[in-house]
Amino acid sequence: xxxxxxxxxxxxxxxxxxxxxxxxxxxxxxxxxxxxxxxxxxxxxxxxxxxxxxxxxxxxxxxxxxxxxxxxxxxxxxxxxxxxxxxxxxxxxxxxxxxxxxxxxxxxxxxxxxxxxxxxxxxxxxxxxxxxxxxxxxxxxxxxxxxxxxxxxxxxxxxxxxxxxxxxxxxxxxxxxxxxxxxxxxxxxxxxxxxxxxxxxxxxxxxxxxxxxxxxxxxxxxxxxxxxxxxxxxxxxxxxxxxxxxxxxxxxxxxxxxxxxxxxxxxxxxxxxxxxxxxxxxxxxxxxxxxxxxxxxxxxxxxxxxxxxxxxxxxxxxxxxxxxxxxxxxxxxxxxxxxxxxxxxxxxxxxxxxxxxxxxxxxxxxxxxxxxxxxxxxxxx
Amino acid sequence: xxxxxxxxxxxxxxxxxxxxxxxxxxxxxxxxxxxxxxxxxxxxxxxxxxxxxxxxxxxxxxxxxxxxxxxxxxxxxxxxxxxxxxxxxxxxxxxxxxxxxxxxxxxxxxxxxxxxxxxxxxxxxxxxxxxxxxxxxxxxxxxxxxxxxxxxxxxxxxxxxxxxxxxxxxxxxxxxxxxxxxxxxxxxxxxxxxxxxxxxxxxxxxxxxxxxxxxxxxxxxxxxxxxxxxxxxxxxxxxxxxxxxxxxxxxxxxxxxxxxxxxxxxxxxxxxxxxxxxxxxxxxxxxxxxxxxxxxxxxxxxxxxxxxxxxxxxxxxxxxxxxxxxxxxxxxxxxxxxxxxxxxxxxxxxxxxxxxx
Numbered sequence: 001x002x003x004x005x006x007x008x009x010x011x012x013x014x015x016x017x018x019x020x021x022x023x024x025x026x027x028x029x030x031x032x033x034x035x036x037x038x039x040x041x042x043x044x045x046x047x048x049x050x051x052x053x054x055x056x057x058x059x060x061x062x063x064x065x066x067x068x069x070x071x072x073x074x075x076x077x078x079x080x081x082x083x084x085x086x087x088x089x090x091x092x093x094x095x096x097x098x099x100x101x102x103x104x105x106x107x108x109x110x111x112x113x114x115x116x117x118x119x120x121x122x123x124x125x126x127x128x129x130x131x132x133x134x135x136x137x138x139x140x141x142x143x144x145x146x147x148x149x150x151x152x153x154x155x156x157x158x159x160x161x162x163x164x165x166x167x168x169x170x171x172x173x174x175x176x177x178x179x180x181x182x183x184x185x186x187x188x189x190x191x192x193x194x195x196x197x198x199x200x201x202x203x204x205x206x207x208x209x210x211x212x213x214x215x216x217x218x219x220x221x222x223x224x225x226x227x228x229x230x231x232x233x234x235x236x237x238x239x240x241x242x243x244x245x246x247x248x249x250x251x252x253x254x255x256x257x258x259x260x261x262x263x264x265x266x267x268x269x270x271x272x273x274x275x276x277x278x279x280x281x282x283x284x285x286x287x288x289x290x291x292x293x294x295x296x297x298x299x300x301x302x303x304x305x306x307x308x309x310x311x312x313x314x315x316x317x318x319x320x321x322x323x324x325x326x327x328x329x330x331x332x333x334x335x336x337x338x339x340x341x342x343x344x345x346x347x348x349x350x351x352x353x354x355x356x357x358x359x360x361x362x363x364x365x366x367x368x369x370x371x372x373x374x375x376x377x378x379x380x381x
Numbered sequence: 382x383x384x385x386x387x388x389x390x391x392x393x394x395x396x397x398x399x400x401x402x403x404x405x406x407x408x409x410x411x412x413x414x415x416x417x418x419x420x421x422x423x424x425x426x427x428x429x430x431x432x433x434x435x436x437x438x439x440x441x442x443x444x445x446x447x448x449x450x451x452x453x454x455x456x457x458x459x460x461x462x463x464x465x466x467x468x469x470x471x472x473x474x475x476x477x478x479x480x481x482x483x484x485x486x487x488x489x490x491x492x493x494x495x496x497x498x499x500x501x502x503x504x505x506x507x508x509x510x511x512x513x514x515x516x517x518x519x520x521x522x523x524x525x526x527x528x529x530x531x532x533x534x535x536x537x538x539x540x541x542x543x544x545x546x547x548x549x550x551x552x553x554x555x556x557x558x559x560x561x562x563x564x565x566x567x568x569x570x571x572x573x574x575x576x577x578x579x580x581x582x583x584x585x586x587x588x589x590x591x592x593x594x595x596x597x598x599x600x601x602x603x604x605x606x607x608x609x610x611x612x613x614x615x616x617x618x619x620x621x622x623x624x625x626x627x628x629x630x631x632x633x634x635x636x637x638x639x640x641x642x643x644x645x646x647x648x649x650x651x652x653x654x655x656x657x658x659x660x661x662x663x664x665x666x667x668x669x670x671x672x673x674x675x676x677x678x679x680x681x682x683x684x685x686x687x688x689x690x691x692x693x694x695x696x697x698x699x700x701x702x703x704x705x706x707x708x709x710x711x712x713x714x715x716x717x718x719x720x721x722x723x724x725x726x727x728x729x730x731x732x733x734x735x736x737x738x
Contacts, residue, residue, distance in 0.1 A: 109689070111688045111689070112688065114694065115650075116649065116650040116651035117649070118437075118636065118649035119636070119640065119641065119647060119649070120429070120433040120436065120437070120568075120682070121433075121681075121682070121685055122647075123429070124428060124429070124430060124433065124682070124685050125685060125688075127428045127429070128427070128428070128685070128686075128689060131427070131428065132689075142545055142546035142547055143547075143646070143647055145544075145545055145546075145547060146641075146645075146647065154566070164545075164546050165545040165546050165547070166545055207532065208546070208547075208548065208646055209537075209543055209546055209547075209548055210546040237528070238528055238529050238532030238533075239531075239532040239535060239536075239548065239646055240466075240528055240531050240532050240535070240646060240648060240650070241528045241532075241650070242646075242650075
């Protein structure tokens, strides 16, 4: 009996520690920081395309839209508001809609997914929003595809927007899709030009097709800029284990491994794990490229912002804002099929001033070629 | 009656204690605990939550049974998590690639799931029997391998197919589905629930009415005494581990046969770990486990209401953790109190009251 009690106690303790492991440790940044300017000496660069004479400006201006009657619901993916990345980008779009269109703050609701939850939980979340009168409802992340298909059919008069996935057969679901590979291509070019040792790295959160699009574009871009460049690649967790998007310590380990191998610019597409990647870069005095949001300006990673050369912008904020705007104007057809470089749905950030005019010219050159279709960016590695 | 009190009092105390603890946590974080608990209770009546709770109870029940079989024998099968993942992906691949008449198709998928779960559990079992490798360590490591293996199997160049940004195994044709009981807007109850109930009954019969169950419990109480009584310890370890793995292999099937019809990136993870907690909570008793599974499912599903009233949902995780810890502590406290009471009673009958209590 004694033995058994001890065993039970051991199991209980083991179990509790498994549970508490879900709570993340917070890393403190520190150590030296060096900033890197200009192009590296070791890389042999391909001749970059010339920048176009005209730069396309975004068509953000326009008539004022009144959205004060809207009740907007957002269902975030794992991480929720505060991940400094994907979900925060969606949150920024909502915030902008609140200020611009007169949506009342109390008429918005934001719910967030838990890792490892089942489909029923996602359905319940969407159903809660729909039955409480929220319209439109935006699902942030492809994980909502199946549940939204079901719930959208139950509430045919509610408009749904879905980031990162299409739902076939549901007329009231608007897909908000991105060309992540195009923005990542430019991130690859930036990495190549910022690297001193012609050796860069990529850390993905979870090895799923969506993140592989980032990887494919990044590799292609880096190789296009510097054909002989060495590229490290690491995914924090394999497909099916979504903790890779919110495990900063593991992100730090992954980045550290690449830095130890010689990489000196790391591009991360790892959600909230990205904080750890920035910490690793800061500790080793190398550079990093952020993802989704303009991470240089993110408060949650402010202590490591001096290593962030640029961020690949996936303008979920623009998509969310435009979608809410289109709903308010009752003009959903005006939304682009894919938010790509052409419509500034993806792009790169210049905050922090590490992208000089020369590099910016090169980037605009590549960007123009992608928009014109002279460069086709692969979306699979 | 003291026996029944000894069984029911600890979990009741534990639940009250953990509710108090969470209440304190809520007050500290600035929320009203009564409105939070109220939101959880009213959530049960909304939408499909009640059916979701019942479905989830069935799934947790199977998971806890798988763990309990090991526990009976003092085997800690932490690997249920990995066993059901591997079993689910194998069952999905097989189910999606064969064509059979309805009924038989479903049955084949179930059998494949059980076999795959047992096969995955066989590795730590054989390691323990032949090399004495501690099953706690080996099954935890097998969990890591299971994630890798399932990720490999659903790759686009192996068995997976791309659907939007998701990858999944080919969909199981309708002949392989298991029909449920539909409540319209209230959701659909999985037909697999009846399998879960049958497993519970089977578990009780096996434990209490068969020679194998007796030997299992005897080995759990005292391995040396059991082997002195002619029980082959190695065989018992092997068989109970395989049984545990086979049942674990069924955990993913209610959702797969009743709703998803595929194994995709959205596959529900973490049920195996919950199963350990529920088996502890239910003291390996089929009835107790059912109660524990129901409690767990209630907390899980109605916890979704908390975000709506502005309370962090993580409070549910705190509650689940504190329930498990306090159940273990409460059983020990009650056991000692009853032991002391027994000693006093014996002392009184022998007429030596007044000594040490």
